[in-house]
Amino acid sequence: MKIIKRLLSFIFLCVIIAGGVLGYKGYEEYKNALSEESVEEMAARIEAQSNYTTIDELPQTYIDAVLSVEDKRFYDHFGVDPIAVGRAFFHDIKAGAYVEGGSTITQQLAKNQYFTQDKKIVRKVAEMFMAFKIESVLDKDTIFELYVNSIFFGNGYYCVADASNGYFGKAPSDMNFDECTLLAGVPNAPTNYNPTASPELARQRQQQVIEKMKKAGYLEESDR
Numbered sequence: 001m002k003i004i005k006r007l008l009s010f011i012f013l014c015v016i017i018a019g020g021v022l023g024y025k026g027y028e029e030y031k032n033a034l035s036e037e038s039v040e041e042m043a044a045r046i047e048a049q050s051n052y053t054t055i056d057e058l059p060q061t062y063i064d065a066v067l068s069v070e071d072k073r074f075y076d077h078f079g080v081d082p083i084a085v086g087r088a089f090f091h092d093i094k095a096g097a098y099v100e101g102g103s104t105i106t107q108q109l110a111k112n113q114y115f116t117q118d119k120k121i122v123r124k125v126a127e128m129f130m131a132f133k134i135e136s137v138l139d140k141d142t143i144f145e146l147y148v149n150s151i152f153f154g155n156g157y158y159c160v161a162d163a164s165n166g167y168f169g170k171a172p173s174d175m176n177f178d179e180c181t182l183l184a185g186v187p188n189a190p191t192n193y194n195p196t197a198s199p200e201l202a203r204q205r206q207q208q209v210i211e212k213m214k215k216a217g218y219l220e221e222s223d224r
Contacts, residue, residue, distance in 0.1 A: 026125025033114040033130065039137040042113050046146050051161040053149060055141045057173045058160070064218040065184035066148065069209050071105040072216045075140055079106045079131035106131040109147045151187045154194025167195055178206075185209040 037045075046052065055063065067074055073081050081104050103111065110130035115123050134143060153163035163186070164172040168179050175183065185205035186193045195202040213219045 022121055022125055025122045027129055029115075029122060029126035030129035030133075033126065034133065037114070039134050043138060043142065043146055046113075046150050049149060049159065051159060053145070053159070053161045053172050055145050057171075058148070059173065059175050059180050061177050062160075062172065062175060062180035062184060063144070064216075065181050065209050065213055066105075066144075068212040068216040068218055069184060069188065070108070072212075074105050074144070077104060079135035080104060080128050103127070104131065105147050106134050106143055109143060109150070110134055112150060152190050153183065153186045154190030155196050181209045181213070182206045 071081065073083065107127050107130075110127050111117070111123075114130055115127055138146075148160040150159060152158055153160070153167075155163075155166060157163040157166050160172050160183070163183055164170060164175055164179070167183065168175060170179075182195060182202060185208065186195075186202065188205070192198055193202050193205045210219065
């Protein structure tokens with residue numbers, strides 16, 4: 001019995017030490033990234049785009065669709081969603097591989113603007129630190145704007161305005177329900193889901209978006 005207790009204590013100690021090391025390395029990576037460009041500078045760089053679209057220029061359906069598929073608790077969390085992280089950890093353990101990240105919109109913005117796309121634990125920790133920093137500097141609407149104005153929509157489009165104009169020939173503010181729900185699903189896998197390259201897959205993804213909107217409470221079951 002004593003041997004088992006000692007073994008468990010040793011394992012617990014190893015986990016604590018490993019967590020401390022990962023936290024330190026992640027914090028260092030975060031600080032290095034922040035020293036190269038502040039959150040204010042990052043935001044100003046994106047906002048300076050000639051085709052920058054504000055949240056007031058986006059249809060509510062599009063906003064709801066993006067929140068449903070990317071981060072339904074976006075306006076409630078502080079940059080990291082503990083529920084999503086826990087769910088992703090469970091799924092990763094079950095699959096025996098890194099299959100789900102649980103990243104919030106803020107974390108995705110941090111990753112896209114400051115870090116590489118590789119799935120390393122240290123980078124994930126750094127991304128969390130950066131998400132906390134972004135949330136301490138910017139309001140939620142601004143973070144959402146920066147996100148949709150800097151993500152890849154496939155076919156060479158890197159912001160919501162380019163994607164809306166490129167795929168539908170109209171400004172984001174003029175998108176209808178069908179276009180909003182179609183476009184919201186593209187960034188998850190832009191090569192596979194963009195309507196130009198893969199119209200059938202884009203429509204399948206659109207149905208997933210609509211189902212998630214219903215589950216999130218943005219649509220009734222009787223709605224489109």
